[in-house]
Amino acid sequence: MxxxxxxxxxxxxxxxxxxxxxxxxxxDISLHQVHDADGGRIRYQRRCEICGKIVDFEHIDKAYDDGERTVVLTSDDLSSIPVEKxxxxxxxxxxxxxxxxxxxxxxxxxxxxxxxxxxxxxxxxxxxxxxxxxxxxxxxxxxxxxxxxxxxxxxxxxxxxxxxxxEVREASFPALDERVRISSRELEMSESLVESFASDFEPDRFSDDYQEQLRELIDAKLDKGEALDTDETFGEGDEDSGGEVLDLMEALRRSVERNRSGGSSSAPAAKPAAKKSTAKRSTAKKSTAKKPAADKSAAKKSTAATKAAKKSPAKKSPAKKSAAKKPAAKKPSTTKSAATKPAAVRQEKKSA
Known part of the structure; x- marks a missing residue:
């Protein structure tokens, strides 16, 4: 001590x-108020009701209000009273x-x-x-x-x-002024009931059940891995301001807020990353799957090199098409050009 x-x-x-x-x-375990949406610490501000500004301690005086009038006492007024030391x-x-x-x-x-x-x-x-x-x-x-x-x-x-x-109040209750008749039999039964509960007072036999259950709740949440980073929500604090109990309570508050929000603090950030990785894998598979096709086409070109020299050069276009299968947008253009020719022929016939 x-x-x-x-x-x-x-x-x-x-x-x-x-x-x-x-x-x-x-x-008692120290608890604080937090925002239920994100777990942020709720802090109180000394705000003036007239100007609406936040006031520092150095600009705060004390006052006495009797219901009708207010007397302001400055620090100089209070220092004029002899302090008992x-x-x-x-x-x-x-x-x-x-x-x-x-x-x-x-x-x-x-x-x-x-x-x-x-x-x-x-x-x-x-x-x-x-x-x-x-x-x-x-x-x-x-x-x-x-x-x-x-x-x-x-x-x-x-x-x-x-x-x-x-400072000690007087107990004055109208019900106590009423005359109540108690029989001897009622008094004997009451005394026997008291005797049945008679015992010597031993303070260590009694405990604060609520605080013990609250501690069990905190420990259970910590064991489940629901504790979050205290500095992330409350910021870095002084080394001597918290203590072990304060850190545990802040961890409890963070875990409660994460459960209320459905794990929005960490899980949603991991899912998009997983999707990206799977997308990359799928594209990688596509690229790897196309390589054997390229090898086959190269093999066909090497084996048919002698045949291509003997044949006409017009037959080389299918090889180019097979090598350029990726641009699928050229097909509609060819169909459009083919569809425009019959229309031009029709116009020539009509004019004739």
């Missing part, structure tokens, strides 16, 4: 230097531990003793255990003054930030 804050527990003349660590973490966890009082309502607990932090503070740290922990009391403290974290409870958890001192009194 990494310390987020360093300071000291102080009460009276006692000073215990400590390091503060976050005691809890979120185990104390590094002390100041003990205000020691109260019985059972007087703290769990609804007031907010964030939890572990406290580690710094160098040469182990004895004072252990003395304070054992004193709280023996007296069964919790220390109510004031401390500053992230430039805000906070109320906290300093108590013992195992061998560690724990600091828990508390909600202020006006």
């Amino acid at each position: 990494r310390a987020i804050w360093t300071g000291a527990i102080t009460f009276g003349l006692v000073n215990v230097p400590v390091k503060v660590y976050s005691a809890t973490e979120d185990h 104390s590094r002390e966890i100041d003990v205000v009082e020691f109260v019985p531990s059972d007087q703290l309502d769990p609804i007031m607990f907010d964030r939890s932090y572990f406290l580690e003793p710094q160098t040469n503070a182990a004895k004072a740290y252990t003395l304070l922990r054992r004193t709280l255990e023996k007296t069964d009391r919790t220390a109510i403290v004031h401390f500053a974290l992230r430039q805000k003054t906070r109320l906290g409870a300093l108590r013992v958890r195992g061998d560690v001192l724990m600091l828990q930030s508390l909600l202020w009194d006006d």
Whole structure:
């Protein structure tokens, strides 16, 4: 773990230097929004409602709106307020531990003793255990003054930030004001039902089924080879910005989008190439198939060389036709010329 804050527990003349660590973490898998058409990342923009321009952080101020009027607070206005930068966890009082309502607990932090503070740290922990009391403290974290409870958890001192009194709502429901009659028999049956479920609380017996099933879904899609290149869709990111979980989620999103589009990302690009290759093969076969015909014609020419010398030159035209069989367009021209001669003869007869 990494310390987020360093300071000291102080009460009276006692000073215990400590390091503060976050005691809890979120185990939810991080998901992002993407375009269902192409899997592109959806990003939010800070756009002004008046001019319509995208505004950078350096030009953004804060404001308070009471419903009728708006008060703008600039960075200079906020800097005029004294910022709480104390590094002390100041003990205000020691109260019985059972007087703290769990609804007031907010964030939890572990406290580690710094160098040469182990004895004072252990003395304070054992004193709280023996007296069964919790220390109510004031401390500053992230430039805000906070109320906290300093108590013992195992061998560690724990600091828990508390909600202020006006942050806890009052429960006022009209249904609770109605008088309800419960018989002794109903109460006994209810108590027996509670006893049937009675057990000691063991946190490790419980797990987040949804997150586990989500992880199984991700792993199953990765095993099927549905993961795509993250940089192709989202661009190259920072080395420290993602982590393994982020890469897996981006791969999942890409695979989902590819399935929705019917594999349009890679399959259609491969099919035209395959057609071209087959076309080339077919043309190659045609060219190779014509070679034997050319060899036969050459062989015929060589064997009939003596005959061709004796015969008339008019018989050489069929050889030329056989060698020039490719231009099929000459046939219609010959037919047209043959068809025009009878028409000319007819005109001469009519004139005669």
